Amino acid sequence: MREQDFGVVRKPLSVLERIYGNGFVRKGLILAVLAAIWQVYGLYLDNPLLLPTFFATLRSFFERIASGELPLKALTSIEVLLQGYAIGLALALVFTIAAITTRIGNDLLETLTAMFNPLPAIALLPLALIWFGLGSPSIVFVLVHAVLWPVALNTHSGFQGVSGTLRMVGRNYGLSGVRYVWKILIPAAFPSILSGLKIGWAFAWRTLIAAELVFGTTSGSGGLGWFIYENKNTLDIPAVFAGLFTVILIGLLVESLIFRTVERHTVRRWGMHV
C-alpha cells in the first residue's frame, strides 16, 4: 500500500484551529461579545442611574480598587467567610466521624441533614440577629449552616460509597481507627468530599453577600454586600455594578484557581472524577 492512500496520517493543526481549540479563548470571546453588547446598550440608553456603560463600570471598579475601598471590603467579606467555612468544616468532620463510627450518629446526621439541607441558611438570619446581635457572629452562624450540611452530606455519602474491597485491603495491611480513616476512607471518598467543599463554598459565598446586604458586619467596615447596599443608597450605580463585578470575580477565582487546581492534582490525576 502506498503512503498517499491514507490521506492524512498525522499533520499539525493550523494556528487558528489550535487557538479555537482552547477553552479559555472561546470563553474570553463570549465575554468580549457580552461586554460589547452591554456597552452599546448602555450608550443607547444613556441613563447611568439604570444601566451605566461597561466602561463606566470598569472605571468605577478600578477607582475603587485604587482607593483601597474595594480590596478592604472584599477582605472583610473573605475574612468572615473563612471563619464560617472553617467552623462549618470542623463540625462536618465531627458529625461524619460520629456517623461512620456509630449507628446513632448515622441516624443523627441523616435526620439533621434531611431537616437543615433544604433550609436556605439565610432564612436563619433573623433568628441569628436575636441570638447574636448585629455583627459578624450572626453572619458566621448563618455561614456555618450554609457549609455544614452540604459538606457533611457529601462526605458521609462518600464514605459510605467506599468499596468493600478497598476496606478489606486496608484492614489486610493492618490499618484501623484514625489511620484507616485518613489513609483509606478520606482519599477513597475524596471526589465526594471535594464536591461537598465546592458546594459548601458556593452556598457560603452567596449567603454571605445576602447577609451583608441586610447589615454591615461590624461598625463601619462592612463587606462587599454592604458596599453594594451603601452605593445603591447614594445612587452611585457604577459602584454597585463594580461591587457585583467583584463578587463574581472572587467566586470565579476561587472556583477556577483553587478548586480546579486541587481537582487537577487529585481526582483527575487519579482517574476518580465522575
Next chain:
Amino acid sequence: MAPVQPLLQVDGVTLQYKTREHLVTATYRVSFDVHHSDRFVLLGPSGCGKSTLLKAVGGYLAPVEGRIRLKGRDVTRPGRDRVMVFQEFDQLLPWKTVRQNVMFALLESGTLAGREAEERAMTYIEKVNLTRFADAYPHTLSGGMKQRVAIARGMAMEPDVLLMDEPFAALDALTRRKMQDDLLQLWEGTGFTILFVTHSIPEAVRIGNRVLLLSPHPGQVWAELDSDGQDRVDSATGRRLSERIHDMLFAGHAVEDKAAARA
C-alpha cells in the same frame, strides 16, 4: 525428621453470615490442610461458600464452628501473614501509583520502611513485568496489568499464604490464560503458597496442584484431587481430570445422594 505440620489447617469449619432477611450457612464442616508451597484450589459452583471460606482464612469472618490455624496459631483477624488478592480491579488505591501501591502495603503493615520498602516493591514489580509502569496511576492500566500489580503487592509482603479470590475472573479469555501462565512461572521462581478460589474447572486444573471440590448450599467438601496441570487421563476411569470434575459438579443427583448418605 519431625512430621511436617500443615501450614494452614482448616478444621471442621462452619461459616454463617446474615443478609437483611436471612441467616445463611455458607459452608458446613469443611476441613482441609494446605502445605508449604501448595497451589491449593477451592473449586465449586456459585453458592458453595468458597469465597466466604477464603475471607474466613483472611480473618474477615469468624467461624461459628471449627478452627482455622496458620502455623498452629488461630486466625482471629486480618493480618500481613495472609494477603488477599481480589477479583475486583478497584483493589488498588487509585490515588497511588503502581510503585506507591506496593510500597503502601509494606509501609502500613510495618513490614519494611524507607529505601528497603522501595527496593522490595521494585523487585516484585519487575517480577510481574511492570517496571516501565511503576509511576503510572492504576486507571491508566489495563485490567490484566491491574491484577498483576495486585499480585505484586501481595507477593511483596512475602506472606505465609497468598489468598486469591477469582483474581482472573474479570479478564478476557486470552489475558486470563496468559495470567495463569505468568502466575505459574512466578510460583516456579519463588514457591510461595497459594490458596486460590475459582469456579472455572480448566483454571483449577491448570493452576492447582491440589483441588478441593465443594458442593453448594451449604458448601461441603466433596472430593480432593491432585493435579499436575496437564489434565491427564485417569487410568482407572479412562477420563480426563477436568471431565471427572465436571461429572461430579454437574451430576446434581449425586450431590443429594451423598448428602443423604452423610445425614
